[in-house]
Amino acid sequence: MKPAPFTYSRPADWGAAVALLQSGARPVAGGQSIGPMLNLRVVQPDAVADLRHLPGFGGVALSGGLCRIGAGTTHAAIEDDAVPGRLGEILAGVARRIAYRPVRNRGTIGGSLAHADPAADWVAVLPAFRGSAVALGPGGERRIALADFVMGLMETALRPDEVLRAIELPTLPAETRWGHWKFCRKPGEFSKATACVLAVPGEVPRAVLAALDEAPLVISDASALLAAPEAEAARIANAVPGLSPWRAALARTALKRAAAMVLETA
Amino acid sequence: MTRLPIRMTVNAENVELLAEPRSHLADLLRGELLLTGTHTGCEHGVCGACTVELDGAPARSCITHAGACDGATVRTIEGFEGDAVMAALREAFTAEHALQCGYCTPGMLVMARDIVLRLPDADEARVREELSGNLCRCTGYRGIVAAVMRVLDRRRGLAGPAASRAA
Amino acid sequence: MSREGVGASILRKEDVRFLHGRGRYVGDIRPAGMLEVAFLRSPVAHARLIGVGKPEGAEGRVFTIADLEGVGAIRAASALPGFRASGQSVLASGKLRHVGEAIAACVAPSRAAAEDLAAACALDYEELPAIADMLSAREPGAALIHDHWPDNAFLETSREEDLSGLDGIAAAKVTRRLRTARQCMVPMEGRGVLAEWDPRLEQLVVTTSTQQPHVIRTGLSETLGLDEGSIRVVAPDVGGGFGYKAILLPEEIVCAHLAIRLGRPVRWIEDRLEHLTASANCREHHYVVTAWADREGRLLGVELDATVDSGAYSSYPFSACLESAQVGSIFPGPYTLPRFRYRTVSACTNKPPILPYRGVARTGVCYAMETTLDALARELGMTPAAIRLANLVPPEAMPYRNLVGKVFDSGDYPEALRRAVAHFDLERLAQRQAEGECVGFGLATFCEQGAHGTSVYHGWGIPFVPGYEQAMARFSPDGVLEIRTGLHSHGQGMETTLAQVAHEILGVPVARVRVVHGDTALTPYSTGTWGSRGAVMGGGAVAEACRLLGERALAIGAFLLQAEPGQVELSGGAVRRRDGGATVTLDEIARTWYRRPQNLPRDVDTSGLEVTGGYRPDPDTGTHSYACHAVIARIDQDTGEVVLEDYVVVEDGGKLLNPMIVDGQVLGGIAQGIGTALYEEMPFDAAGQPLAGTLADYLVPGATEVPGIRIDHMETPSPWTRFGQKGLGESGAIGPPAAIVNAINDALHRFGAEVFDLPASPERVLAALEEARRGR
Known part of the structure; x- marks a missing residue:
C-alpha cells in the first residue's frame, strides 16, 4: 500500500519546527517507525515536518x-x-x-x-x-x-x-554495571519483554521492565532484584496486570537475566 | 496533488524530478528513473529487498519518502560497476549458489558490501546477524553467508601480508 | 562425464542478470499509458454484500462485478465423487466469503491514486456469522458459506478397513491430535499482472508472475470467453513460486478484462499486506491419528481422521481437494503399513483458499506420521531409529507397491536413516539429557512422489491433467542451440540444468545453449513447474528433442563428410567419422543448412534443424525421492524458545542433474520447513480476521534462524526416467516440522511434556512445560 496524501516541509530552524507542530504537522525524524505506518495508512497526517536538517539535531x-x-x-x-x-x-x-x-x-x-x-x-x-x-x-x-x-x-x-x-x-564511571536482555525470536522482531538493570557505584541500582504493551515499569530501587533475582523477578512480573502466562514468563526471565548480567560483572 | 521538486545524485548522476511527497524512494528509483534493480518486497521496512546505499550507508528505500531524498546521494545495484568489493561479492554469490530467483539479491548485495567494509573481522555468526534484515525465501542463506565469508576471508588474506609489510 | 553435462555442478548461467539488477519481473515493466489497479477488499469474513458506492465523479474508474459483462466465474471442479464446486466470482457477487476478497477494481494512473479511490468507496453489507475454524465448520447449525450446499465441505474421502482386532494384539497404541498452522508462502516477489491488448496481432498479452503460463492461458480463455489463440501469457522473471504462483487469480482476469475494455495497459501488483491478509494461504491441517504396533515396533495399523481447512473457494487449477484427497494416499509414507483406515475432509471456511505449497500435503502428513511413530517408540521404549528401521520399505522390495497402490521406484530407505543417525554423537546427547539439559534428537524419514503424471491425475478431474512434456530444440544459423520449454524457471536454475542436458546429448558447450521459457507464444504447451516435475519431465523432453535434432544433424554431417550415416557419430559438438577421419562441427552443419543449402544433398530432411521432442516416463506414476532429516534441538525452559543445534539431511534424488543446484533446492526447502516448524502462522480471530499484516508479525526465517545444515547424498537412479533423476524440489520442506518437533518432544517428554501443534512456538512449548509442571 501507498500512504494517503500529505504535504512535506523541512523546517530550517527550531522556531519553524515548533510553528509547524503548532499548525498540526506530524514531526518525523528518521522515519523508520512512521514510514511503515504511513505506507499502511495506519496514520494519515495531512502534513509532515522533517526534522532531520535542524541545526544540532544530531550529535x-x-x-x-x-x-x-x-x-x-x-x-x-x-x-x-x-x-x-x-x-x-x-x-x-x-x-x-x-x-x-x-x-x-x-x-x-x-x-x-x-x-x-x-x-x-x-x-x-x-x-x-x-x-x-x-x-x-x-x-x-x-x-x-x-x-x-x-x-x-x-x-x-x-x-x-x-x-x-x-x-x-x-556520564557513568567505568565501574558501572549494566544488564540488558530482551526477548526477540529473531533479530529485529519487536521485543516481547525487555529488562535492564543499571548499577552505578554509590547509587541505588535501577531497573526497567518494558515491552509490556504499555508504559515501561521503572523500578527505582532494584536492590531487592539484585539480592534475590529469581523471586523478585517473579514478584515484579506477576504484578503486571493483563499479561498472558507466556508474556509473564518472558518478563520474569528478562528481569532475572538482566540482573544476572549485573551480578556476573560484580 | 502538489509535487515536490527533488534533487538527488543517483549512481553519480544528478537528477531532478517532481514527486508526490507520499511516494517513496524505491518507487522513484523504479518508476521515474527506471532503475528497476531495486525491488520492493514488503514496503514495511522488514524484508530488505529494497536496500540501497543512501548517503553512503545502506537504507530501506521503501520507507524513505520523497522529501527526505532531496539533496541525498543514492547508489543502487546498477551503480556499482567498477567497485572491487561488489565485483568480488558477485563472483562469490555465483560460486556459492547464493541466489535462486534473484529477487532479494540486489538488496542482499548492498547489505553484504556494507558488512565487508564495515566489519572486516566479522565471523560467520556476526555475518548472519548482520544479514538478518534481508530475507531470502529460496536459498536457506547458506550460500549467501558463505559468499560473504569468502570475500571477507580473501580480503583478510590480502590485508595480512600488506599490513605486515607496512609495519 | 563431460565437465558440464548431466551430473556436473556448473555455476548458473542465469546469475549474471540478477547480480546486476537486470532481472525483469512483472513490476519492472511499465508500458506507456499504463493504468494501475487497487482493489477494494472485504473488511469482514462473511457477509451479504448489499452494495458498493462509487466515489462521485469516479464512476468510470471503479468496477464491480456488475460492470464486468461476459466475465465468467472461476470454477475449479474435481471429478472425485461428492466434490462440491464453488463458483468464485472474480469480484464479489452477492456474498463476501473471506477478509480480503476483491469487491471492486479501482483504476488510476498510479497505485497510490487507485488506493485513494478504493478508500473513498462506500461499502454496504450485512455481516453473517463467520466460520473461522475448520472443525467448527461442520458443527450442526453452522452458517453456510455456500448457501446451496448442505454443509461446509468440498469433499470427503475415506478408506475402510477393519481395525477392531488390533487392540487385542498390539503391544502399544497411541492416539495423537495434531494441527499444522495456516501459512502464507511469502515468495519475496508477490503476485502481479500486466495486461495489454495488442491490436496488431489482435491478442491479449498477459504478463504475469506465474509458474504455469500455459495453464493460465487456458483459465483466462475459459473465464474471458476468448479463444486461446487470442491470448498470450508471458511469465517473465518470477521472484519465487513455491506453489503460490500456480493459481489463476481473480485479479488476473479482472486486469485482462479491463485492459481490453479500456484500451490501456492495466497492471496490478500484489503488495505484502494483500499477500498476507487477502490472498491464498496453505498448509492448515488437523489430524487425529491412532496407531498400533507390536513389541518390535512394527506398525499393525493406523486410523486417520484428517481435516484440511480449504478456505472459501476451490482455486484453479488444483482445486480445493488436492491436499485432503492426497492425505489418505500418501499417509503410509515410506513404511510397510499393513492396515489403514482413513477419513479426510476438505472443510470450507471463511478464509482465503488454500493452495498446494512446496511439499503439498506431504509436510503435514509427514508431521502426523512421524510424531505418532515417535510417540509409539516412547511407549515401547525403543529409539526413534529402531522403530523406523522396523517399518521402512527394505531395498530388496523395490519397486514396492504399498497398500494404497503407490509404487516406489527405487532406493534404500533404511540406509538413509542409518547414515543420518551416524552423523550424531547420541551418547553425548544422552549424557546431556541425564544431566538435566532440555535437549533432544529428532528424526523424520519420508519419500516424495514427484513428476507424477496422467495415470495419477486423470482420476482427479481437475481442469488439466499432465501428460506428455515437450521441448523444442533448434540450431540458429550460427550454431547456437536454442531450447524451448513450457516449464518456467523461477529459481530452480533450469536455464542451466536444461542446457546441461542438451550438452549431454549434443555436446554443444553450455555457454552456446539458450533456454527459452515463460511465454506461451514461444514455447510448447506444458502444465508448468510444480509437483517436483521440472528435472524429470523437462530433462526427459529436452534430451529427446536434442536426440532428434542430433539425428538430423548427423545426416547432414555424414553427407558433408562423404560418409554413410552409419559411418559417423555425434560427439563433442561435432559429427565425426567413426574411423577417426574428418569431423564437421555442429556450427558448420547449422551454417550449411541455413546459409549454404546448395551444399546439402537432394534428399535432405526438409524439416531442418528444428524439432519438437516429447517425453513421458513409463510408468508415469512418479519418482520417489526420499530423505532422512535428523536434528538436535535445545529448549530454553524459561522462554520456550527452541534452538536448532545441528541439522543433517541424507537425501536420495536419484541421478542429480546439477548437485549444486539440488543442494540449493534442499537448503531452501529446509529453511521453509523450519518456518513451518517454529515460526510461521497466520492467526485468525473468531470473526475470521487475519492477525498478521506485516513480516514483523508473520515471521519468516532469516539468516540467524537457519542453522548450518549438512547434506549427505545417496544416488539411487530411478529406473523409470531418462537419466535416473528423481523430482526433489519440494523434499526439503517436508521433513523439518516432523524432525524438529520430534527433537523437541524427545527433550520435553523427560519433563512430562509434549507439543502437538505447529508451529512449535515458544508460547506453545512453554505452555506444554507449564502444564506438565502443574500436572506433577
Whole structure:
C-alpha cells in the first residue's frame, strides 16, 4: 500500500519546527517507525515536518558530567561509539540490537523515544538513567525526567506543540554495571519483554521492565532484584496486570537475566 | 496533488524530478528513473529487498519518502560497476549458489558490501546477524553467508601480508 | 562425464542478470499509458454484500462485478465423487466469503491514486456469522458459506478397513491430535499482472508472475470467453513460486478484462499486506491419528481422521481437494503399513483458499506420521531409529507397491536413516539429557512422489491433467542451440540444468545453449513447474528433442563428410567419422543448412534443424525421492524458545542433474520447513480476521534462524526416467516440522511434556512445560 496524501516541509530552524507542530504537522525524524505506518495508512497526517536538517539535531556533546545526545543522533552513530566512555559502551550495546543496520542508519534515538512504541529499545532502556528529555515548545525548553517521559502506548509527556530536542544523560564511571536482555525470536522482531538493570557505584541500582504493551515499569530501587533475582523477578512480573502466562514468563526471565548480567560483572 | 521538486545524485548522476511527497524512494528509483534493480518486497521496512546505499550507508528505500531524498546521494545495484568489493561479492554469490530467483539479491548485495567494509573481522555468526534484515525465501542463506565469508576471508588474506609489510 | 553435462555442478548461467539488477519481473515493466489497479477488499469474513458506492465523479474508474459483462466465474471442479464446486466470482457477487476478497477494481494512473479511490468507496453489507475454524465448520447449525450446499465441505474421502482386532494384539497404541498452522508462502516477489491488448496481432498479452503460463492461458480463455489463440501469457522473471504462483487469480482476469475494455495497459501488483491478509494461504491441517504396533515396533495399523481447512473457494487449477484427497494416499509414507483406515475432509471456511505449497500435503502428513511413530517408540521404549528401521520399505522390495497402490521406484530407505543417525554423537546427547539439559534428537524419514503424471491425475478431474512434456530444440544459423520449454524457471536454475542436458546429448558447450521459457507464444504447451516435475519431465523432453535434432544433424554431417550415416557419430559438438577421419562441427552443419543449402544433398530432411521432442516416463506414476532429516534441538525452559543445534539431511534424488543446484533446492526447502516448524502462522480471530499484516508479525526465517545444515547424498537412479533423476524440489520442506518437533518432544517428554501443534512456538512449548509442571 501507498500512504494517503500529505504535504512535506523541512523546517530550517527550531522556531519553524515548533510553528509547524503548532499548525498540526506530524514531526518525523528518521522515519523508520512512521514510514511503515504511513505506507499502511495506519496514520494519515495531512502534513509532515522533517526534522532531520535542524541545526544540532544530531550529535553528542559532553559538559559538566552530562552527555547531551541530539535527538536526531542515529542508532548507528551510537552503535559506532558516538557517545564516549562507559555510558557510550552501554548505549552502543543497546543500539546494536535495534532492528537492522539499514534501519539504524536512519532511525534516531529521539524519534524512537518520542514515537513511544512500548517494544522499542530506547523506550525500554532510557528510563533506567537519571537523565532527562529536552523538549522545546513555544515557551522555550523544558526538561522531562526520562523515567516519566513515556506514559503509555505511543503516549509521551510531550505536548502536541513540543519537539524533542535532545536526551541528556549523566556520564557513568567505568565501574558501572549494566544488564540488558530482551526477548526477540529473531533479530529485529519487536521485543516481547525487555529488562535492564543499571548499577552505578554509590547509587541505588535501577531497573526497567518494558515491552509490556504499555508504559515501561521503572523500578527505582532494584536492590531487592539484585539480592534475590529469581523471586523478585517473579514478584515484579506477576504484578503486571493483563499479561498472558507466556508474556509473564518472558518478563520474569528478562528481569532475572538482566540482573544476572549485573551480578556476573560484580 | 502538489509535487515536490527533488534533487538527488543517483549512481553519480544528478537528477531532478517532481514527486508526490507520499511516494517513496524505491518507487522513484523504479518508476521515474527506471532503475528497476531495486525491488520492493514488503514496503514495511522488514524484508530488505529494497536496500540501497543512501548517503553512503545502506537504507530501506521503501520507507524513505520523497522529501527526505532531496539533496541525498543514492547508489543502487546498477551503480556499482567498477567497485572491487561488489565485483568480488558477485563472483562469490555465483560460486556459492547464493541466489535462486534473484529477487532479494540486489538488496542482499548492498547489505553484504556494507558488512565487508564495515566489519572486516566479522565471523560467520556476526555475518548472519548482520544479514538478518534481508530475507531470502529460496536459498536457506547458506550460500549467501558463505559468499560473504569468502570475500571477507580473501580480503583478510590480502590485508595480512600488506599490513605486515607496512609495519 | 563431460565437465558440464548431466551430473556436473556448473555455476548458473542465469546469475549474471540478477547480480546486476537486470532481472525483469512483472513490476519492472511499465508500458506507456499504463493504468494501475487497487482493489477494494472485504473488511469482514462473511457477509451479504448489499452494495458498493462509487466515489462521485469516479464512476468510470471503479468496477464491480456488475460492470464486468461476459466475465465468467472461476470454477475449479474435481471429478472425485461428492466434490462440491464453488463458483468464485472474480469480484464479489452477492456474498463476501473471506477478509480480503476483491469487491471492486479501482483504476488510476498510479497505485497510490487507485488506493485513494478504493478508500473513498462506500461499502454496504450485512455481516453473517463467520466460520473461522475448520472443525467448527461442520458443527450442526453452522452458517453456510455456500448457501446451496448442505454443509461446509468440498469433499470427503475415506478408506475402510477393519481395525477392531488390533487392540487385542498390539503391544502399544497411541492416539495423537495434531494441527499444522495456516501459512502464507511469502515468495519475496508477490503476485502481479500486466495486461495489454495488442491490436496488431489482435491478442491479449498477459504478463504475469506465474509458474504455469500455459495453464493460465487456458483459465483466462475459459473465464474471458476468448479463444486461446487470442491470448498470450508471458511469465517473465518470477521472484519465487513455491506453489503460490500456480493459481489463476481473480485479479488476473479482472486486469485482462479491463485492459481490453479500456484500451490501456492495466497492471496490478500484489503488495505484502494483500499477500498476507487477502490472498491464498496453505498448509492448515488437523489430524487425529491412532496407531498400533507390536513389541518390535512394527506398525499393525493406523486410523486417520484428517481435516484440511480449504478456505472459501476451490482455486484453479488444483482445486480445493488436492491436499485432503492426497492425505489418505500418501499417509503410509515410506513404511510397510499393513492396515489403514482413513477419513479426510476438505472443510470450507471463511478464509482465503488454500493452495498446494512446496511439499503439498506431504509436510503435514509427514508431521502426523512421524510424531505418532515417535510417540509409539516412547511407549515401547525403543529409539526413534529402531522403530523406523522396523517399518521402512527394505531395498530388496523395490519397486514396492504399498497398500494404497503407490509404487516406489527405487532406493534404500533404511540406509538413509542409518547414515543420518551416524552423523550424531547420541551418547553425548544422552549424557546431556541425564544431566538435566532440555535437549533432544529428532528424526523424520519420508519419500516424495514427484513428476507424477496422467495415470495419477486423470482420476482427479481437475481442469488439466499432465501428460506428455515437450521441448523444442533448434540450431540458429550460427550454431547456437536454442531450447524451448513450457516449464518456467523461477529459481530452480533450469536455464542451466536444461542446457546441461542438451550438452549431454549434443555436446554443444553450455555457454552456446539458450533456454527459452515463460511465454506461451514461444514455447510448447506444458502444465508448468510444480509437483517436483521440472528435472524429470523437462530433462526427459529436452534430451529427446536434442536426440532428434542430433539425428538430423548427423545426416547432414555424414553427407558433408562423404560418409554413410552409419559411418559417423555425434560427439563433442561435432559429427565425426567413426574411423577417426574428418569431423564437421555442429556450427558448420547449422551454417550449411541455413546459409549454404546448395551444399546439402537432394534428399535432405526438409524439416531442418528444428524439432519438437516429447517425453513421458513409463510408468508415469512418479519418482520417489526420499530423505532422512535428523536434528538436535535445545529448549530454553524459561522462554520456550527452541534452538536448532545441528541439522543433517541424507537425501536420495536419484541421478542429480546439477548437485549444486539440488543442494540449493534442499537448503531452501529446509529453511521453509523450519518456518513451518517454529515460526510461521497466520492467526485468525473468531470473526475470521487475519492477525498478521506485516513480516514483523508473520515471521519468516532469516539468516540467524537457519542453522548450518549438512547434506549427505545417496544416488539411487530411478529406473523409470531418462537419466535416473528423481523430482526433489519440494523434499526439503517436508521433513523439518516432523524432525524438529520430534527433537523437541524427545527433550520435553523427560519433563512430562509434549507439543502437538505447529508451529512449535515458544508460547506453545512453554505452555506444554507449564502444564506438565502443574500436572506433577
